[in-house]
Amino acid sequence: DAVFYVVATPIGNxxxxxxxxxxxxxxxxxxxxxxxxxxxxxxxxxxxxTPMISVHDHNERQRLQTILDKxxxxxxxxxxxxxxxxxxxxxxxxxxxxVREAGYKVVPIPGxxxxxxxxxxxxxxxxxxxxxxxxxxxxxxxxQKLSEIIGETRTVIYYESTHRILDSLQDMIDVFxxxxxxxxxxxxxxxxxxxxxxHVQALxxxxxxxxxxxxxxxxVLIQGVEPVVMEGFSAETLKVLDIMLAELP
Ligand code: SAM
Numbered sequence: 310d311a312v313f314y315v316v317a318t319p320i321g322n323x324x325x326x327x328x329x330x331x332x333x334x335x336x337x338x339x340x341x342x343x344x345x346x347x348x349x350x351x352x353x354x355x356x357x358x359t360p361m362i363s364v365h366d367h368n369e370r371q372r373l374q375t376i377l378d379k380x381x382x383x384x385x386x387x388x389x390x391x392x393x394x395x396x397x398x399x400x401x402x403x404x405x406x407x408v409r410e411a412g413y414k415v416v417p418i419p420g421x422x423x424x425x426x427x428x429x430x431x432x433x434x435x436x437x438x439x440x441x442x443x444x445x446x447x448x449x450x451x452x453q454k455l456s457e458i459i460g461e462t463r464t465v466i467y468y469e470s471t472h473r474i475l476d477s478l479q480d481m482i483d484v485f486x487x488x489x490x491x492x493x494x495x496x497x498x499x500x501x502x503x504x505x506x507x508h509v510q511a512l513x514x515x516x517x518x519x520x521x522x523x524x525x526x527x528x529v530l531i532q533g534v535e536p537v538v539m540e541g542f543s544a545e546t547l548k549v550l551d552i553m554l555a556e557l558p
Contacts, residue, residue, distance in 0.1 A: 313415045320421045333387055341388045364400055364401070365400050424528060434463075437464070439464070464530060469529050478491070490532040
């Protein structure tokens with residue numbers, strides 16, 4: 310039966326494409342790629358000659374029908390994005406939902422994902438975390454989003470682009486104050502991979518001092534705040550307190 314594969318590709322280092330991913334990309338009838346020219350280079354490197362069509366943010370709905378027609382004809386398809394795991398701050402959600410709803414099997418082929426790659430080396434708690442995708446492009450929107458996580462006890466993770474890294478760190482200082490601990494994971498798996506953490510004010514100074522640290526792709530990880538421990542209160546008391554607090558203006 311036709312299968313729809315969701316295949317992770319490297320986030321920089323070509324050695325990170327798994328043998329299983331290569332097998333799948335070679336064996337399917339069609340590859341649905343976010344940017345066929347971009348992915349063409351990856352396919353060339355691995356000598357994969359499978360035909361490609363584009364599936365990106367602006368044509369996902371109409372491509373769904375093409376994909377369903379292909380699957381109905383018995384052709385298996387692999388979805389890839391420009392880098393890392395499709396659907397993670399990348400296109401694919403609409404297609405995957407539609408393919409599942411139509412009753413086809415969706416098989417994930419796991420591999421790189423920048424958020425997980427960053428987290429496993431950042432030295433921040435990983436038992437609970439929140440992934441927030443990209444921060445808004447405008448300062449007011451960014452500060453609003455950041456103010457929503459002031460009291461967050463879990464590690465918070467953002468994707469950030471080279472254009473906005475200085476502004477975003479400044480916004481974090483404005484919203485959290487200078488002392489929140491933040492880790493920058495830059496150019497993961499690539500030649501200039503850097504993973505550096507400090508209190509956010511000191512971190513911004515460090516990034517400003519070195520132009521190279523402002524270039525490339527970033528994952529930003531923000532340490533959660535210590536949970537407030539209310540010792541000596543019964544569970545009942547805490548519950549009542551909670552209800553009363555919710556009523557406060
Ligand atoms: N689907 C991808 C994944 O699985 O990680 C994410 C795609 S998203 C459009 C691109 C963003 O991911 C970049 O702006 C950056 O924040 C992050 N990213 C991707 N590759 C990275 C790398 N090698 N180092 C650090 N961040 C990276």
